[in-house]
Amino acid sequence: MTSVQRTIGTRLKKLRQKKKITQQELSRNICSQAEISKIENGKNSPTIELLQDVAKKLRVPVSFFFMEEEEIEEFHRIDHQITQLMRAQKHAEILKIIPQKLKNTTAEGTRILLRYYQLINEVEMKKIDYRTCISQLLKLVNDKLILEEYFLIYVRIQMAVAVLYTNNKEYMHAHNIYKETLKLDYVTDDYKKLMLKVKYNYIRNLIKLKKFSLVIAESTEGINESNKMQDMSYLGHFFYQQGYALEQVCASSEKIKEAYTQAYVVFIATENKAYKEILDEYLFELMYFTID
Incomplete structure (x- = not known):
């Protein structure tokens, strides 16, 4: 076992475990699970082609294993x-x-x-100005390798561009960026958490476009994804966005109250005082209960 083999194996194992990917999941369509195990234990040295495939799946540059x-x-x-x-x-x-x-x-x-x-x-x-900022940000991710090697940065930059468009009332430009960004493959827990943030901002932009039926569908998907991941970061916001959209389409009072009350409960649980106070002050009639 060489020191390089040991370094690659140790880093691969740490990164895989951090991203909560099993050896079987990582090896799928790349190599055998046994091969991944041998590499992680320093028994085998991966070919450069295999290392490229593994790095691509884990969304890190190949250089990560030698950094x-x-x-x-x-x-x-x-x-x-x-x-x-x-x-x-x-x-x-x-x-x-x-x-x-x-x-x-x-x-x-x-x-x-x-x-x-x-x-x-x-x-x-x-x-x-915001147009110069957008132009320069897009230059940073112009190379396809940025998406493959620095996935988290790529998504954050795309989201920053979309937010700038939304903030400057260029909603369709933002809409198109969000749609493309949400099509990406969010394979790890870290990436899926980032996807929830992208979806939250995407729905904010849909509200500006008054696409309320789509807001209801996307917020429902966000709620389901959050529950599946047991992640409450944006769960309250998804319920809130859903409640607002249900109001706009004149849904039944029961559906509206259900959404806003769920949002209220989550905001209390996550200690989001700002949104709890908004619901307390302005939307108390559209909830089943409030807590002083």
Whole structure:
């Protein structure tokens, strides 16, 4: 067993387990389950073709299996740091730290991530207009390999473009991007969670387009997917969107109350005080009960 075999095997096993994919699922249409097991245990060295197929299925670049651990940690550390600053709306601070971080890294995935954050914060600070931002974001994902090797970044960038279109009332442009993005193969739990976020934003845009029948269908699908995954991140929002659409199509009061009450219960469970208060204050007559 060489050190390279051991490194590839260890990284493959860790990544597969993190993404909650079984050896059998990973090997399907690629190789035998036994081969995956031998690679993970460092007994076999994969061919470059096999490694490419495995990397494609796991949505990581082939280079991931040879990267220094520091590079992988750097990506997640930067993503977490800037996400926290975004939530605090510290756009100026983000723009201040990004140039230095770009100088300090040569890792392609990290550089794409930093440019993505730079562009969306520049548009927030009105340093560029939304059309320029969209154009530059799309350039970042213009290469087909970005979709194959950096799936999460690709989807986040597509979603950012669609949100910019929605925020600037170009709803059909956003609609088309969401439809294409939702067609992608979300094979792991992490990807499926991201898919729920895409669907939530897609439904927001459908509401702007007044496609209420489609809102009902898509929100129902979102509810079913959330329940299947046992994920409550967007469950309350899907019920809320469903309730709103049911109102618009003059559905029965029972259906409307059912949707809004379900949303209310989920918002309480997830401590989403803002949406609970909206329902308490404005929609209490359209629910079966409220809690003080």
